[in-house]
Amino acid sequence: MKQAPTHYCPGCGHGIVHRLICEVLDEMNLKEKTVAVAPVGCSVLAYDYWDFDTTEAAHGRTPAVATGIKRVLPDRLVFTYQGDGDLAAIGTAEIIHSGNRGENISTIFVNNGVYGMTGGQMAPTTLIGQVSTTTPGSRRADRDGYPLKIMEMMAVLPGVVYLERTTVTSPKEVTKTKNAIKRSFEIQLAEEGFSMVEVLSPCPTYWGLDPSQSMRRIENEVVKAFPLGVIKGGDHGP
Amino acid sequence: MKYLTTGNEACGEGAIRAGCRFYAGYPITPQNELTAYMSKRMPEVGGVFIQSESELSAVNMVFGAAVAGARSMTSSSSPGISLKQEGISYIAAAELPAVIVNVMRGGPGLGNIAPGQADYFQAVKGGGHGDYRLIVLAPASVQEMFEFTFKAFSLAEKYRTPVMILTDGMIGQMMEPLEFDDAIKPVPAVPKPWVLDGAKGRPSRSIKSLLLKDGELEAHNIHLQKKFSSIEKKEVELELYKVKGADRIIVAYGLMGRIGRECVDTLRSKGIKAGLVRPLTLWPFPYKEIRKIASGKAKFLVVEMSAGQMVEDVRLAVQDDKRVRFYGRMGGGVPEEKEIVARVKQL
Amino acid sequence: MPEKTSHRSGIKLDKERCKGCMLCVEVCQRKVLEPAKGVNKKGMGYVVVAAAGKCSGCGLCVMMCPDCGIEIS
Structure with a gap:
């Protein structure tokens, strides 16, 4: 991490995931081999905090940009960092097809169930009953559809080798997230194909909860819609 | 050597000869010969060909390839170019070299697949959002499809800016003799001290177009406009x-x-x-x-x-x-x- | 600047990075950390090392901190 303090709200999960990525890259001695692609959303400024090569991408096109980089530089570690708006809404086609091509990249997908940067609108991952600025009352299935489970969708693609959903609600879960990120990077170095780690992450600001309550909400509610664990590649890996 | 070939294929060969080693595209008539040609030629020269899931993806793959330092290109026809405009704006903003080919067809809307020139405004006035320009070259023959595409890579790297080949379905699909020196050398390499290839032995870099600090975006725009003025002074051809x-x-x-x-x-x-x-x-x-x-x-x-x-x-x-x-x-x-x-x- | 340094663990908390989310306070079983009374230069509530001597150096607070604000040497 660079010295700059982040712009994230108090208790935002992005800071934890940012740090875990840096820790893994340091431990694997990959900092000088890494090119990361930042999304549009709260984490667009990730490049202000990471001390390795980073590029921006247009909203949702993050995996397409990563594809271009990785194909040109196949021996570098290339990963995308995406939120749920970037990955599961506007960038659905890009993520599905990068997976389907078995693109040898890693994706760190931070799912906080809301558009934070633009003011708390409904995301594809917003839970039924969750309040957002664009779902008067709350999200209703009959009007707004259902929380989109990208991981489960991608599990059927042969090019996708490893999918794990984790969270950051406790030191134990933080450790699992770190291990999952590490595994994803190892899979890429072994040239096995596409892998993705989805991190259920708190947005205290737009959930209207304090940071601690936000963590409990993930444990009690969010995991019911988005179950934790290895979704694909449990017996697979370096 | 002399070849009998189509404008679209001459364009592809011009790109390959210029040193283009990354191409991503999506099928659309009347430019399909170019995509097919690149799928065959790129592997022969050790380059990358990707048939993307969309025009959006194709142009952003080109963005990524350019970030990584490759000479890269995408092509399409009118409706597909409309889709690429977002990415083209980002490429111009991030000052990346890239070549975009528009083999124009009849419009608006889905239009038809006959030749057209109705994308002139879109090509020369900016096209996507924000203040930027594309260098736009207009070939009129199979020979020029080769030569202008070759030159497009040189201009793109010289100015770190996207260059468009604006042509039409008739030029793209007609067959004519194409002549060039088989020993033609690629566009000379220019230093690219901005490329992202892993921060080995140097400080890390980032490529971005989100400039939020007070005055930063205005300063970047002034810088871009100076570059565009310089192009206006030096690169007019008729x-x-x-x-x-x-x-x-x-x-x-x-x-x-x-x-x-x-x-x-x-x-x-x-x-x-x-x-x-x-x-x-x-x-x-x-x-x-x-x-x-x-x-x-x-x-x-x-x-x-x-x-x-x-x-x-x-x-x-x-x-x-x-x-x-x-x-x-x-x-x-x-x-x-x-x-x-x-x-x-x-x- | 670090608030206090423990002899045992060397826990340091950077008050200016801290946003007062309290995730560290919550995770610490030994009640080493507690919220400060005032605000930092950014005008945000922050956490202080109140009982450095009790710190075992387990690092759970470091793991939960979203702002890289805590160091244990």
């Missing part, structure tokens, strides 16, 4: 045909420039002092050159396969609207020689 002493000037580009040349010969054979101005760069546009020609008393007929787009720039150049007339056909209609000749006579 073909003049029998313009000297002419009192009736056809102004046309691409396929219409080619037909315009035949019209000039026909008119001259009838004793009419006609000439042709064919802009080879549509942006930067040859305002100064046309203004100079207009300093006499010549009248102008602008011919396009559109409702009249380039004519606006010709009017700006001539600064005497009464002397500028327009003839165009739309929706895949191609102005014929006799139609153009008749209108020149009426000037």
Whole structure:
């Protein structure tokens, strides 16, 4: 991490995931081999905090940009960092097809169930009953559809080798997230194909909860819609 | 060597010979020969070919490849280029070199697959969001498809900016002899101290177009505009045909420039002092050159396969609207020689 | 600047990075950390090392901190 303090709200999960990525890259001695692609959303400024090569991408096109980089530089570690708006809404086609091509990249997908940067609108991952600025009352299935489970969708693609959903609600879960990120990077170095780690992450600001309550909400509610664990590649890996 | 080939394939070969090693594209007529050609040629030269899931993805793969330092290209036709505009704006903002080929067809909407020139505005006035320009080259033959594409890579790297080849379905699909030196050397490598390839032995870098600090974005825009001014000063190219002493000037580009040349010969054979101005760069546009020609008393007929787009720039150049007339056909209609000749006579 | 340094663990908390989310306070079983009374230069509530001597150096607070604000040497 660079010295700059982040712009994230108090208790935002992005800071934890940012740090875990840096820790893994340091431990694997990959900092000088890494090119990361930042999304549009709260984490667009990730490049202000990471001390390795980073590029921006247009909203949702993050995996397409990563594809271009990785194909040109196949021996570098290339990963995308995406939120749920970037990955599961506007960038659905890009993520599905990068997976389907078995693109040898890693994706760190931070799912906080809301558009934070633009003011708390409904995301594809917003839970039924969750309040957002664009779902008067709350999200209703009959009007707004259902929380989109990208991981489960991608599990059927042969090019996708490893999918794990984790969270950051406790030191134990933080450790699992770190291990999952590490595994994803190892899979890429072994040239096995596409892998993705989805991190259920708190947005205290737009959930209207304090940071601690936000963590409990993930444990009690969010995991019911988005179950934790290895979704694909449990017996697979370096 | 001499080859008999299509404009689309000549474009692909021009790119390969220039050193293009990354191509991503999505099927759309009438540019499919180019995508197919790249799928075959790229592996032969150790390059990358990707058939993407969308135009959006293709242009952003090109963004990524350019970030990583590769000479990269995408191509499409009118509706697909509309989709690419977002990515083109990002490429221009991030100052990445890339080449985008638009083999225009009839529009608007899905239109048809006949040749068209109705994407002129989109190409030369910016196209996507924000203040930026594309360098736009307009080939009129299979030979020029090769040469202009080759040159496009040189310009893209020289100015770190996207360059568009603006052509049409007829030029793209026609077959003509193409001649080039088999030993032709690629565009010389230019230093790229901005490339992202892992921060080994140097500070880390980032490529971005989100500039939120006070005054930062304005400063970046001023920097971009200075670059665009420099391109306007240095890179204008046009073909003049029998313009000297002419009192009736056809102004046309691409396929219409080619037909315009035949019209000039026909008119001259009838004793009419006609000439042709064919802009080879549509942006930067040859305002100064046309203004100079207009300093006499010549009248102008602008011919396009559109409702009249380039004519606006010709009017700006001539600064005497009464002397500028327009003839165009739309929706895949191609102005014929006799139609153009008749209108020149009426000037 | 670090608030306090423990002899045992060397826990340091950077008050200016801290946003007062309290995730560290919550995770610490030994009640080493507690909220400060005032605000930092950014005007945000922050956490202080109140009982450095009790710190075992387990690092759970470091793991939960979203702002890289805690160091244990």
